[in-house]
Amino acid sequence: MSKSSAAANGHALWQKMPKANAELFALTYGTLVTELVRDYETTEEINEQLEKMGYSIGVRCVDEFLAKADQAGMTIPSCRAFGETAEVLAKTGFRMFLGISVEVQMISDSSFSLLIYENPLSLFVELPADPKWKDLHYSNLYCGILRGSLEQVNLKVECTFVKDVLRGDDVNEIRVELKEVLQDGAGEEYQEE
Amino acid sequence: MSLQCLAIIGKSNEPLYLIDVKPPKDGEGSTQEDENDVDDVFGFAASHRQDRLSLRKEFMMHASIDSLAEAIGSQRQGKGRSSADSKWIGLLCPMEDSYIYGYVTSTNIKILAMVTDSTEPNRELHLKTLFAKVHNLFVEYMLNPWSALQTTIESKRFDAGIDEAVRVYSETNGIAWA
Numbered sequence: 001m002s003k004s005s006a007a008a009n010g011h012a013l014w015q016k017m018p019k020a021n022a023e024l025f026a027l028t029y030g031t032l033v034t035e036l037v038r039d040y041e042t043t044e045e046i047n048e049q050l051e052k053m054g055y056s057i058g059v060r061c062v063d064e065f066l067a068k069a070d071q072a073g074m075t076i077p078s079c080r081a082f083g084e085t086a087e088v089l090a091k092t093g094f095r096m097f098l099g100i101s102v103e104v105q106m107i108s109d110s111s112f113s114l115l116i117y118e119n120p121l122s123l124f125v126e127l128p129a130d131p132k133w134k135d136l137h138y139s140n141l142y143c144g145i146l147r148g149s150l151e152q153v154n155l156k157v158e159c160t161f162v163k164d165v166l167r168g169d170d171v172n173e174i175r176v177e178l179k180e181v182l183q184d185g186a187g188e189e190y191q192e193e
Numbered sequence: 194m195s196l197q198c199l200a201i202i203g204k205s206n207e208p209l210y211l212i213d214v215k216p217p218k219d220g221e222g223s224t225q226e227d228e229n230d231v232d233d234v235f236g237f238a239a240s241h242r243q244d245r246l247s248l249r250k251e252f253m254m255h256a257s258i259d260s261l262a263e264a265i266g267s268q269r270q271g272k273g274r275s276s277a278d279s280k281w282i283g284l285l286c287p288m289e290d291s292y293i294y295g296y297v298t299s300t301n302i303k304i305l306a307m308v309t310d311s312t313e314p315n316r317e318l319h320l321k322t323l324f325a326k327v328h329n330l331f332v333e334y335m336l337n338p339w340s341a342l343q344t345t346i347e348s349k350r351f352d353a354g355i356d357e358a359v360r361v362y363s364e365t366n367g368i369a370w371a
Contacts, residue, residue: 023336030338124336126350 006087009074010095016072017096026123033138043135050137054144062149065093082178085155086112089146110178113162115171116142127166137161139172146176154182195366196323196359197291197307198247200254201331203343204301210346211254213247214359254305257285257293261305265297280328281321296324302331323362330354 036046069076069092076092079085083106090102094116103115119139127133137143143159150157156179163169201210264282282295285305294317296304304327306320334340334351 027336027338030336034338124333126337126339126348128339129347129349 006091010092013096014099022120029121047137047140050140051144054141055148058145058148059152062152090114112176114174119172138166156180156182195309198250200305202303253288260285261295294320319365326358
């Protein structure tokens with residue numbers, strides 16, 4: 001799937017999605033994170049919880065993504081290389097759900113980086129100056145969403161935040177690494193003899 | 194006419210943000226001293242002349258809260274506070290060598306500014322712009338999920354915004370910086 005058609009699909013799908021108020025969305029996510037901060041002690045646990053929540057969202061989102069694309073008459077063909085997956089995720093997926101544009105930077109055949117310039121989750125957010133917050137990945141939800149959705153299409157990946165605007169970098173960067181391509185999910189009992 | 198200090202007071206009259214504005218001398222960059230540690234009322238922490246002056250300003254601001262409360266009270270009994278201009282209170286009380294102006298938001302957050310006397314004709318207009326900017330910065334600060342609600346404001350972004358607003362104000366008033 002060519003890059004430009006991925007972007008065009010993204011725009012078209014974004015038009016069809018119901019919209020929510022950006023401030024409400026950002027504030028809701030903000031209270032979610034502050035609640036987690038109250039419940040858990042270390043930033044690792046908080047990051048892990050955010051990732052788990054993202055995972056459960058991702059698992060459900062991918063079906064919606066493929067179904068809406070089908071209904072809109074677009075075909076999203078199976079990706080032949082991991083790079084195509086990256087393009088579809090960045091240009092169509094993020095565009096459709098969040099309305100933001102995301103850049104892809106290929107690192108190798110099995111890993112790439114997504115560069116997010118404007119993050120709707122962290123509108124108005126400023127991390128407190130205390131150094132222990134430096135390890136908090138505020139938008140770690142995204143990592144979970146990516147992992148969950150790719151797992152449903154048989155790609156097992158690991159996602160981490162490499163750069164974060166809230167910690168002073170100029171862009172948010174998520175590194176996605178392919179761990180393995182899973183076989184179709186039926187368990188052993190269902191395999192044909 | 195120079196801005197001497199700025200104060201943001203919460204709805205139960207607790208101080209949220211008090212700063213002194215010092216015009217720079219001898220070509221230094223525009224620096225400001227933050228008087229954020231409100232617990233240090235008696236200035237025990239540092240005992241040079243600067244702090245005693247800041248304390249004096251703090252008392253003057255505090256005194257003007259009374260006249261502010263009076264102004265709000267009478268306004269409420271008057272035509273009600275629905276108009277956009279109802280936020281701006283205006284000259285609260287003239288002190289020895291300076292004037293204190295006030296501004297109240299609909300959530301009863303009060304912003305006070307102390308300016309030295311001058312014959313600047315557009316004084317009120319510039320002050321209104323300054324107050325509007327401070328109000329915006331305050332709203333942005335409040336939207337951060339990590340902001341504690343009724344304590345002093347500690348945020349680099351807020352400090353930077355206030356510095357910028359004060360700098361713009363001073364420049365439009367033709368104050369010579371260094």
